Amino acid sequence: MKQHGKLVEMVDQEKARVAVRMLLEAIGEDPDREGLVETPDRVARMYSELCDGMDRRASEHLSKTFAVSGDDLVIERDITFYSLCEHHMLPFYGKAAIGYIPNGRVAGLSKLARAVEVFARRLQLQEQLTAQVADALMAELDCKGAIVYMEAEHMCMTMRGVQKSGTKTATLARRGAFVENPELEARFFRMLDR
Numbered sequence: 001m002k003q004h005g006k007l008v009e010m011v012d013q014e015k016a017r018v019a020v021r022m023l024l025e026a027i028g029e030d031p032d033r034e035g036l037v038e039t040p041d042r043v044a045r046m047y048s049e050l051c052d053g054m055d056r057r058a059s060e061h062l063s064k065t066f067a068v069s070g071d072d073l074v075i076e077r078d079i080t081f082y083s084l085c086e087h088h089m090l091p092f093y094g095k096a097a098i099g100y101i102p103n104g105r106v107a108g109l110s111k112l113a114r115a116v117e118v119f120a121r122r123l124q125l126q127e128q129l130t131a132q133v134a135d136a137l138m139a140e141l142d143c144k145g146a147i148v149y150m151e152a153e154h155m156c157m158t159m160r161g162v163q164k165s166g167t168k169t170a171t172l173a174r175r176g177a178f179v180e181n182p183e184l185e186a187r188f189f190r191m192l193d194r
């Protein structure tokens with residue numbers, strides 16, 4: 001599998017295997033017991049997958065665009081994403097909504113979701129993830145404005161630490177026309193509420 005081959009190259013598999021073995025020992029486990037023998041290898045491969053976005057650029061997905069005549073708001077909502085918080089390396093996951101005002105060209109719909117993946121598949125802060133998607137839309141689509149809204153649950157807040165299950169964190173990034181014209185932002189949220 002081409003993709004698999006590429007992923008394995010990206011993360012230092014040997015280093016990751018050694019680290020996971022040490023971690024198992026550190027928590028008092030026996031890394032040689034039957035159930036754990038393959039775990040360092042599995043976890044190393046898992047990090048290749050979860051951090052796949054580090055090796056990718058949003059431009060890979062957003063550079064191909066299609067001409068349109070209108071410049072009305074385009075929204076894609078309920079884009080599920082999974083990321084890892086950079087403080088605990090635990091998952092945070094939720095949904096993103098993207099809106100932008102085209103400037104004569106639009107991206108393929110799937111490419112907006114792919115752009116989210118590029119930034120989610122790495123160690124992140126939710127605020128930064130939200131901002132990076134908005135910046136990529138502005139840079140790659142040359143659009144008049146972009147807005148990104150994300151709602152996510154952070155496992156580091158639910159299964160450990162403060163242990164507040166069900167807590168959701170919402171983040172917003174506005175660029176261009178969405179900063180200049182508050183009515184556009186209000187329209188975006190009205191459309192999301194429908």
Ligand SMILES: Nc1nc2c(ncn2[C@@H]2O[C@H](COP(=O)(O)OP(=O)(O)OP(=O)(O)O)[C@@H](O)[C@H]2O)c(=O)[nH]1
Nearest residue numbers: 085086087092124125126127154156157160161162
């Ligand atoms: N702003 C922001 N904070 C995050 C994100 N993900 C996790 N955090 C927070 O990062 C903070 C790290 O705080 P620290 O005091 O350094 O670490 P800690 O002792 O493990 O903190 P607790 O989680 O409160 O137990 C915590 O408050 C987390 O809730 C994120 O995406 N954005």
Ligand SMILES: [Zn+2]
Nearest residue numbers: 085087088156
């Ligand atoms: Zn965390």
